[in-house]
Amino acid sequence: xxxxxFTLERTAPEQTAxxxxxxxxxxxxxxxxxxxxxxxSLFFLxxxxxxxxxxxxxxxxxxxxxxxxxxxxxxxxxxxxxMIFLVVMPLNSAFxxxxxxxxxxxRDVAFPRLNAFSYWVFLFGSLLLSASIIxxxxxxxxxxxxxxxxxxxxxPGPNLDYYTMGxxxxxxxxxxxxxxxVVTIINMRAPGMTMMRVPIFAWMTLITSxxxxxxxxxxxxxxxxxxxxxxxxxxxxxxxxxxxxxLWQHLFWIFGHPEVYILILPAFGYVSEILPTFTRKPLFGYxxxxxxxxxxxxxxxxxxxxxxxxxxxxxxxxAVFGTTTMLIAIPTGVKIFNWLGTLWGGSIRITTPLLFAIxxxxxxxxxxxxxxxxxxVPIDYWQTDSYFVVAHFHYVLFGxxxxxxxxxxxxxxxxxxxxxxxxxxxxxxxxxxxxxxxxTFFPMHLLxxxxxxxxxxxxxxxxxxxxxxMVETIGAYMLGVxxxxxxxxMFTSLRSGERAPADPWDGRTLxxxxxxxxxxxxxxxxxxxxxxxxxxxxxxxxxAAPAAVKGGSGDEAEGIHLPPPSIIPxxxxxxxxxxxxxxxxxVWVLVGVGLAILLISIIxxxxxxxx
Amino acid sequence: xxxxxxTARWALFAALTVALVVFVSGCAGGTPQSASxxxxxxxxxxWDLFMPIFWMSVVVFVIVQGIIIVALIRFxxxxxxxxxxxxxGNTKLEIAWTLAPALILAAIAxxxxxxxxxxxxxxxxxxxxxxxxxxxxxxxxxxxxxxxVTADELHVPVGRPIRVELESKDIIHSFWVPRLAGxxxxxxxxxxxxxxxxxxxxxxSGQCAEFCGAQHANMKxxxxxxxxxxxxxxxxxxxxxxxxxxxxxxxxxxxxxxxxNCLGCHTxxxxxxxxxxxxxxxxxxxxNMIAGGVVPYSTENLKEWIHNAPSVKPGQPGRPLQMPAFTxxxxxxxxxxxxxxxxxx
Numbered sequence: 001x002x003x004x005x006f007t008l009e010r011t012a013p014e015q016t017a018x019x020x021x022x023x024x025x026x027x028x029x030x031x032x033x034x035x036x037x038x039x040x041s042l043f044f045l046x047x048x049x050x051x052x053x054x055x056x057x058x059x060x061x062x063x064x065x066x067x068x069x070x071x072x073x074x075x076x077x078x079x080x081x082x083m084i085f086l087v088v089m090p091l092n093s094a095f096x097x098x099x100x101x102x103x104x105x106x107r108d109v110a111f112p113r114l115n116a117f118s119y120w121v122f123l124f125g126s127l128l129l130s131a132s133i134i135x136x137x138x139x140x141x142x143x144x145x146x147x148x149x150x151x152x153x154x155x156p157g158p159n160l161d162y163y164t165m166g167x168x169x170x171x172x173x174x175x176x177x178x179x180x181x182v183v184t185i186i187n188m189r190a191p192g193m194t195m196m197r198v199p200i201f202a203w204m205t206l207i208t209s210x211x212x213x214x215x216x217x218x219x220x221x222x223x224x225x226x227x228x229x230x231x232x233x234x235x236x237x238x239x240x241x242x243x244x245x246x247l248w249q250h251l252f253w254i255f256g257h258p259e260v261y262i263l264i265l266p267a268f269g270y271v272s273e274i275l276p277t278f279t280r281k282p283l284f285g286y287x288x289x290x291x292x293x294x295x296x297x298x299x300x301x302x303x304x305x306x307x308x309x310x311x312x313x314x315x316x317x318x319a320v321f322g323t324t325t326m327l328i329a330i331p332t333g334v335k336i337f338n339w340l341g342t343l344w345g346g347s348i349r350i351t352t353p354l355l356f357a358i359x360x361x362x363x364x365x366x367x368x369x370x371x372x373x374x375x376x377v378p379i380d381y382w383q384t385d386s387y388f389v390v391a392h393f394h395y396v397l398f399g400x401x402x403x404x405x406x407x408x409x410x411x412x413x414x415x416x417x418x419x420x421x422x423x424x425x426x427x428x429x430x431x432x433x434x435x436x437x438x439x440t441f442f443p444m445h446l447l448x449x450x451x452x453x454x455x456x457x458x459x460x461x462x463x464x465x466x467x468x469x470m471v472e473t474i475g476a477y478m479l480g481v482x483x484x485x486x487x488x489x490m491f492t493s494l495r496s497g498e499r500a501p502a503d504p505w506d507g508r509t510l511x512x513x514x515x516x517x518x519x520x521x522x523x524x525x526x527x528x529x530x531x532x533x534x535x536x537x538x539x540x541x542x543x544a545a546p547a548a549v550k551g552g553s554g555d556e557a558e559g560i561h562l563p564p565p566s567i568i569p570x571x572x573x574x575x576x577x578x579x580x581x582x583x584x585x586x587v588w589v590l591v592g593v594g595l596a597i598l599l600i601s602i603i604x605x606x607x608x609x610x611x
Numbered sequence: 612x613x614x615x616x617x618t619a620r621w622a623l624f625a626a627l628t629v630a631l632v633v634f635v636s637g638c639a640g641g642t643p644q645s646a647s648x649x650x651x652x653x654x655x656x657x658w659d660l661f662m663p664i665f666w667m668s669v670v671v672f673v674i675v676q677g678i679i680i681v682a683l684i685r686f687x688x689x690x691x692x693x694x695x696x697x698x699x700g701n702t703k704l705e706i707a708w709t710l711a712p713a714l715i716l717a718a719i720a721x722x723x724x725x726x727x728x729x730x731x732x733x734x735x736x737x738x739x740x741x742x743x744x745x746x747x748x749x750x751x752x753x754x755x756x757x758x759x760v761t762a763d764e765l766h767v768p769v770g771r772p773i774r775v776e777l778e779s780k781d782i783i784h785s786f787w788v789p790r791l792a793g794x795x796x797x798x799x800x801x802x803x804x805x806x807x808x809x810x811x812x813x814x815x816s817g818q819c820a821e822f823c824g825a826q827h828a829n830m831k832x833x834x835x836x837x838x839x840x841x842x843x844x845x846x847x848x849x850x851x852x853x854x855x856x857x858x859x860x861x862x863x864x865x866x867x868x869x870x871x872n873c874l875g876c877h878t879x880x881x882x883x884x885x886x887x888x889x890x891x892x893x894x895x896x897x898x899n900m901i902a903g904g905v906v907p908y909s910t911e912n913l914k915e916w917i918h919n920a921p922s923v924k925p926g927q928p929g930r931p932l933q934m935p936a937f938t939x940x941x942x943x944x945x946x947x948x949x950x951x952x953x954x955x956x
Contacts, residue, residue, distance in 0.1 A: 068925065069825040069826060069828070069925060069927070070825050070925070070926075070927040070928065073822075073824075073825065073927075140927070141822070141824075142822050146782075146783055146821070146822070148781075148782050148783070148799065149782045149783065149822070149823060149824060153930075154747075154781065154782055154824060154930065155930075156928075156929030156930055157927075157928055157929045239798075239799040239800030240799075240800075243800075244800060245782070245783055245798060245799065245800070246798060246801075279686070279695070280688075280694050280695055281695050281696075281697060281698060282697050282698070282699050284698060284699070284700055284701075285699075285700040285701075285704075285705055286699065286700065287700070288700065288705050310785060310793070310794050310795055310796045310820075310821075311796045311798060311803075312795060312796060312798060312801065312803035315727050315728055315731045318727055319723075319724050319727050319728075322720070322723055322724070322727070323720055323724075326716040326719065326720055327716070329712065329716060330709060330712050330713050330716065333708065333709075333712045334705065334708060334709055334712075336675065337704075337708040338700075338705075340675070340678050340679065340682070341698070341700075341701070341704070343678075343679070343682040343683075343686065344678070344682050344686065345686060345695055345696065345698060346682075346686050346695050347686065347688045347692045347693075347694065347695045348682070348683060348686045348687050348688055349688045350683075350687065350688075358679060358683065361675075361679055362675075362676055362679055365671075365672065365675045365676070366672065369668045369671060369672060372664070372668070372716070372719070373661070373664055373665075373668070375719075375723075376660060376661075376664060376719055376720075376723040377723055377726075377727050378656065378657045378660055378723065378726040378727060378730055378793060379657060379660055379661050379664070379723075380793075381657060381730070381792075381793025381794055381795070382646045382654075382657050382658075382661075382789065382793050382794070384794070385785060385787075385794065385820040385821060386820070448646075449645060449646055449647050450642045450644060450645045450646075450647075451642070451643070451644025451645055451646055451787075451789035451790075452644070453787065453818060453819070453820040454822075455822040455827060456818075456827060456828035457827075457828050458828050459828065460904075460907070462643065463642060463643055463644060463816075464641070464642030464643065464645075465642070
């Protein structure tokens with residue numbers, strides 16, 4: 001297994017299906033790992049979307065009995081868990097993986113085996129959570145699982161054990177990946193690429209990774225305490241024994257609030273790459289975009305109790321957190337204005353990525369506006385736990401993060417797969433999605449005004465909520481059609497789409513200077529960077545792009561050392577996952593087996609030769 | 612004007628018209644739990660704080676969306692367009708669009724903080740204190756000053772401050788009656804308080820607003836605001852021991868069945884039924900709600916409830932509804948029980 005990866009990739013004729021599979025299982029190539037995250041997440045997008053359609057079908061009419069109350073509660077809980085942890089975060093990881101090394105002129109990440117480990121741990125964690133859905137014992141206490149509803153008295157059954165173990169496993173995946181990306185971005189930039197020349201998406205990756213490292217420990221502690229309460233009779237969250245359910249809320253939201261910035265900062269990154277490309281203007285206010293992202297990340301740790309305004313913490317905490325929450329709107333607004341400044345005076349070419357970036361601007365602004373309303377504490381006494389806040393977070397997470405992700409998919413698909421997605425079909429998807437999205441989520445503001453609480457499996461007909469619920473259900477089905485259009489587009493493009501050149505969009509950053517898809521070693525020559533938007537500057541000066549390598553016999557890449565493939569990351573991840581899954585059902589012997597596999601693999605990892 | 616510009620302007624006009632219709636309809640109010648139709652000082656202060664912020668938001672919305680749409684139309688790439696001037700930034704603009712939102716937010720923060728204090732200020736001695744006790748999945752209401760204990764319906768006098776002390780018997784719930792007040796969570800291990808002064812007689816519906824398990828959707832309650840006289844009369848009536856049925860009547864038969872089947876969980880003052888698990892039923896006949904409003908009140912629904920409560924309000928696997936099914940009772944027996952309960956005015 002000591003031969004370099006690039007020779008394996010190009011020797012197609014002798015490869016059997018088995019050896020191709022082995023290639024994927026042992027890969028440490030950031031581009032392959034990116035693709036693994038990409039397709040796994042898209043699968044879960046379909047799952048999360050289906051869960052949403054189940055919710056909307058149940059709520060389409062009053063007093064509906066399409067889903068039983070407990071099934072509904074599992075469905076809405078898993079809709080949240082899947083969309084956050086199995087769709088948006090890993091789709092962002094897919095792009096971190098594939099594009100950060102390319103954007104900074106590197107050949108891979110700092111720790112390729114750890115990178116593979118992150119993916120396999122993510123996959124196994126997602127399988128554990130999926131098992132809970134299939135076995136109909138999915139977590140059913142909401143994605144933030146408030147104590148003490150989550151103790152064994154009020155949540156008997158394994159549902160919340162899948163929650164603690166599944167999310168703990170996913171957390172490890174994120175921590176490993178974050179460490180990797182921080183080191184990669186700090187240490188592996190091409191010569192001449194100072195931090196203030198780094199493309200914004202790489203900056204966002206860096207800040208997101210730091211946020212994950214700092215925020216996850218709080219959730220880890222909370223999950224451990226919940227697991228201990230459930231397994232071993234501790235009383236962290238038991239009021240009858242001196243514990244406090246509100247402790248869970250603090251531990252959760254100290255993670256949970258930075259988590260939403262973890263979800264959105266990469267989206268800010270995609271938009272910041274797409275807009276300059278399709279307006280032929282640099283990103284307006286690059287330094288301010290960097291500083292505001294850092295400000296958001298820091299302030300993001302000071303607002304968590306705005307999720308708890310109705311808990312009764314007191315007037316002083318409420319006033320303080322309300323004020324900090326308003327403060328965080330300032331750097332966010334600065335970003336919107338800078339994006340508008342990028343558009344203004346540009347030469348705008350309408351393509352699908354651009355449309356989704358514009359859609360992001362419009363929809364995220366609406367979400368930001370409702371966010372400012374929530375920041376005003378007395379208003380939040382009305383709006384929290386109602387459909388008004390459901391509208392807010394869908395505007396920022398779907399209208400914001402997911403729209404930007406769709407834009408990134410259309411933007412970067414040619415580079416990843418060497419094929420263009422059909423842009424006309426993409427624009428159709430955009431309009432269906434934009435209209436469907438607003439039909440689904442705008443009326444939720446009105447239902448919030450009309451006093452509809454969230455997380456209710458049904459409502460009665462005299463509440464006056466019937467019309468908007470039906471409209472929302474129709475909108476949701478439209479969104480489903482939009483996703484199917486995208487799936488169809490991808491499927492047909494992969495098979496017979498127009499072949500993509502290295503630089504289909506007349507891009508500005510280094511990933512467009514190498515073939516589509518890139519050779520395994522990315523850059524034949526490590527680029528030397530002398531400005532921001534390095535590729536654009538070179539084009540303006542009529543300099544050739546760094547040698548675009550055609551074909552791939554491998555000789556122009558003689559002497560490039562690439563990390564060899566390894567099965568150890570997968571085996572370690574498997575050991576870890578076995579331990580986690582066994583813990584769900586308290587099969588302690590199997591936990592021991594899993595941990596033993598993990599330990600042995602880590603030892604093997606450390607002594608494995610790496611050339 | 613090119614075809615595209617015409618289409619874009621038409622689309623914009625259509626979208627704004629739709630948006631206007633939607634906005635206006637949203638403010639129509641008139642639904643039972645609409646926060647836009649406050650009937651007490653607490654809810655009114657919240658709505659009055661919201662309206663100026665809402666209009667400011669409309670302005671911001673129009674400006675931002677307007678810039679986007681204008682830019683898309685005005686700067687759309689045409690064939691042979693040159694590469695635009697590379698505007699890297701403008702520090703003056705950055706300062707301006709940092710300061711302007713900061714000032715707007717400061718303007719919002721001041722009334723926000725004063726309203727927080729206002730809503731939290733205890734109304735003092737003239738207030739009527741009630742206790743709202745949340746538990747899966749119904750609300751008990753107690754009047755400590757007079758000793759009245761009831762469920763599902765909270766009677767209060769109009770024009771007098773009401774101090775609601777919130778307690779939980781089990782997990783976190785939230786007390787929300789949108790037309791009267793913002794919500795406040797009901798947290799086991801602490802007592803939260805909320806106040807409001809209702810300014811109009813009427814019935815105001817509310818429901819639990821913190822996810823609390825399988826039947827969270829059906830943990831509803833009503834606040835019945837009455838004149839002082841009506842309220843005093845109601846209190847008087849509630850303090851009476853339970854109505855005794857005529858001997859030999861179907862209600863008397865119902866009472867016997869009640870004592871044989873229901874006294875483990877329910878209280879009927881003046882009888883040997885002193886159970887504290889379920890709602891106090893002493894004056895059930897004076898109420899108009901069953902079981903947290905899971906089904907509308909009717910004699911038929913009440914029969915169905917007694918016959919098989921878990922099928923009306925199912926729990927979840929491993930944690931069924933606390934009230935068991937009474938399928939062993941015959942239809943006549945259930946009819947007698949219902950007659951008894953409805954006689955308990």
